[in-house]
Amino acid sequence: MKINDLKLPLNKDESDLKKIAEKKTGIKNGYFRILKKSLDARNKSDIKKVFSVEISESPFPLPDENIKEYNYPERILIVGFGPAGMFAGLRLARAGFKPLIIERGERVEDRKKTNDAFFKFQTLNPESNIQFGEGGAGTFSDGKLNTGVNGKYSEYVLSEFVKHGAPEEIKYIYKPHIGSDILPSVVKSIREEIISLGGEIRFNSLLTGVNIKDGKVVSVTVRSNNGNEEIAVDDVILAIGHSSRDTYEALYKAGIYMEKKDCAIGFRVEHLQCDINLAQFGKDIGLTADYKLTSNKADRGVFSFCMCPGGTVVPAASEEGGVVTNGMSEYKRDKENANSAIVCQIRSSDYGDSRGVLSGIDFLRNIEKKAFMIGGGNYLAPCQNITDFMTDNLSNKFGKVKPSYFIGTKFARAEDVLPKFVCDNIRVGLADMNNKIKGFAESGVLTMPETRTSSPVRIVRDENLSAVNVSNLYPSGEVGYAGGIMSSAMDGVKIAEKIKDKYQK
Numbered sequence: 001m002k003i004n005d006l007k008l009p010l011n012k013d014e015s016d017l018k019k020i021a022e023k024k025t026g027i028k029n030g031y032f033r034i035l036k037k038s039l040d041a042r043n044k045s046d047i048k049k050v051f052s053v054e055i056s057e058s059p060f061p062l063p064d065e066n067i068k069e070y071n072y073p074e075r076i077l078i079v080g081f082g083p084a085g086m087f088a089g090l091r092l093a094r095a096g097f098k099p100l101i102i103e104r105g106e107r108v109e110d111r112k113k114t115n116d117a118f119f120k121f122q123t124l125n126p127e128s129n130i131q132f133g134e135g136g137a138g139t140f141s142d143g144k145l146n147t148g149v150n151g152k153y154s155e156y157v158l159s160e161f162v163k164h165g166a167p168e169e170i171k172y173i174y175k176p177h178i179g180s181d182i183l184p185s186v187v188k189s190i191r192e193e194i195i196s197l198g199g200e201i202r203f204n205s206l207l208t209g210v211n212i213k214d215g216k217v218v219s220v221t222v223r224s225n226n227g228n229e230e231i232a233v234d235d236v237i238l239a240i241g242h243s244s245r246d247t248y249e250a251l252y253k254a255g256i257y258m259e260k261k262d263c264a265i266g267f268r269v270e271h272l273q274c275d276i277n278l279a280q281f282g283k284d285i286g287l288t289a290d291y292k293l294t295s296n297k298a299d300r301g302v303f304s305f306c307m308c309p310g311g312t313v314v315p316a317a318s319e320e321g322g323v324v325t326n327g328m329s330e331y332k333r334d335k336e337n338a339n340s341a342i343v344c345q346i347r348s349s350d351y352g353d354s355r356g357v358l359s360g361i362d363f364l365r366n367i368e369k370k371a372f373m374i375g376g377g378n379y380l381a382p383c384q385n386i387t388d389f390m391t392d393n394l395s396n397k398f399g400k401v402k403p404s405y406f407i408g409t410k411f412a413r414a415e416d417v418l419p420k421f422v423c424d425n426i427r428v429g430l431a432d433m434n435n436k437i438k439g440f441a442e443s444g445v446l447t448m449p450e451t452r453t454s455s456p457v458r459i460v461r462d463e464n465l466s467a468v469n470v471s472n473l474y475p476s477g478e479v480g481y482a483g484g485i486m487s488s489a490m491d492g493v494k495i496a497e498k499i500k501d502k503y504q505k
């Protein structure tokens with residue numbers, strides 16, 4: 001039996017919930033679980049915790065794995081070990097498929113050291129960095145797991161994260177997150193399970209080409225420390241994320257059908273977390289506030305994206321000579337600043353036509369290169385106080401908010417980095433957001449650019465979920481079919497299910 005809208009005062013212990021459910025339903029000593037937990041802060045003088053719970057006399061069923069009998073093919077190849085590739089791999093391995101997974105970056109333990117070296121000495125490894133490597137782009141992130149889609153596989157994905165070491169609460173909390181300090185061990189544990197089931201994962205292995213015959217991939221070329229290798233394949237899951245631009249170029253050259261896609265760009269803003277708490281809760285209630293802001297006051301939509309409470313701004317470049325910002329937080333979210341991307345919608349017509357379908361890559365890359373040059377050529381991020389951005393003035397000293405971008409920053413005008421129409425739209429959007437969170441455009445600092453919100457190109461798939469012109473190639477995740485960790489992971493499961501169906505006896 002489910003009970004919705006169960007409210008508790010902030011200071012009341014959650015262990016009372018089971019007793020309340022027992023009293024309401026008459027079920028004694030049953031199985032109990034919290035389905036949802038959120039905060040109702042509409043009345044700032046009476047903030048309440050709100051729950052949905054379930055109580056039952058019999059155990060709750062586990063999320064369905066749907067394992068049947070299969071004619072196993074020789075080789076299912078998964079390219080990329082981000083959320084889409086990881087969950088496709090896990091789901092297939094559980095059903096006995098023994099996939100081969102290749103990942104251009106390093107295993108997570110080595111990747112962490114490589115990232116730290118980049119932050120300290122500015123030695124970017126274009127193969128293994130914040131975007132590339134075991135766990136994918138979100139491994140060193142806030143690990144937010146919210147998704148707009150209440151997808152079929154969301155319960156499955158959340159349960160798997162918990163099974164592999166994420167906090168139990170992610171199954172029911174309204175806006176769950178794992179944190180950059182916990183995510184690496186979760187990712188490692190998923191890798192170990194896939195291997196224990198007979199799957200193989202090769203790191204430092206880059207897909208450089210696909211050989212297509214009669215509308216099917218027959219083999220792929222992989223470059224690793226051992227040189228180039230040609231690998232015969234039955235099916236390929238392409239879970240390469242949105243930042244692997246050289247791979248998009250290689251796939252396009254091989255004749256894989258793609259389309260331009262809209263995206264969004266802007267910068268990271270930072271405020272003091274205590275100011276955000278105060279604006280959201282009205283007083284210090286011992287909790288860390290987040291926000292999600294949108295504005296349609298300008299010509300283009302302007303919105304906050306990937307808000308990281310109590311977090312840091314992270315250097316997220318994957319190409320030498322380019323600066324990219326993103327955000328992350330540890331599980332406790334206890335750092336001084338709150339950050340989020342503030343971005344403006346970009347239409348594919350804004351890309352120009354430098355390289356046809358791939359023009360969006362050039363559009364974004366040019367902004368990243370400009371930021372690199374303006375920052376002084378050593379991966380410092382251009383930055384500006386928000387008040388100076390609003391009046392298009394160069395800043396000369398920080399206010400109460402200092403940027404947290406690890407490598408360091410250099411004052412610059414946003415208009416020197418980003419297209420003017422982007423800055424103009426964001427100014428209107430920020431002024432509007434200032435009405436929703438008091439002081440949002442009056443203090444704080446921005447670091448730029450935020451250019452990796454989503455892919456500017458989509459590898460088009462058909463109703464069979466395979467690429468329109470290559471029937472055994474399955475694009476998955478942030479190649480145009482997801483936005484974020486949860487939706488990418490769920491898309492990976494969806495593709496795995498498609499392949500399982502294909503080989504079912």
Ligand SMILES: Cc1cc2nc3c(=O)[nH]c(=O)nc-3n(C[C@H](O)[C@H](O)[C@H](O)COP(=O)(O)OP(=O)(O)OC[C@H]3O[C@@H](n4cnc5c(N)ncnc54)[C@H](O)[C@@H]3O)c2cc1C
Pocket residue numbers: 079080081082083084085102103104105130131132133134135136137138139140141142143144145146205206207208239240241242243244247306314316326327328476477478479482483484485486488489
């Ligand atoms: C710093 C940061 C913070 C983020 N925070 C959040 C957050 O809090 N919540 C959220 O939902 N989302 C967040 N995101 C976005 C999220 O990480 C992505 O949406 C998600 O990881 C996409 O999953 P994916 O599997 O499709 O692709 P990716 O995670 O990008 O994985 C693709 C993998 O493929 C590999 N690869 C690419 N090309 C090749 C090739 N040719 N050969 C072999 N391997 C290849 C890459 O190395 C990479 O590991 C964040 C991203 C970043 C960078």
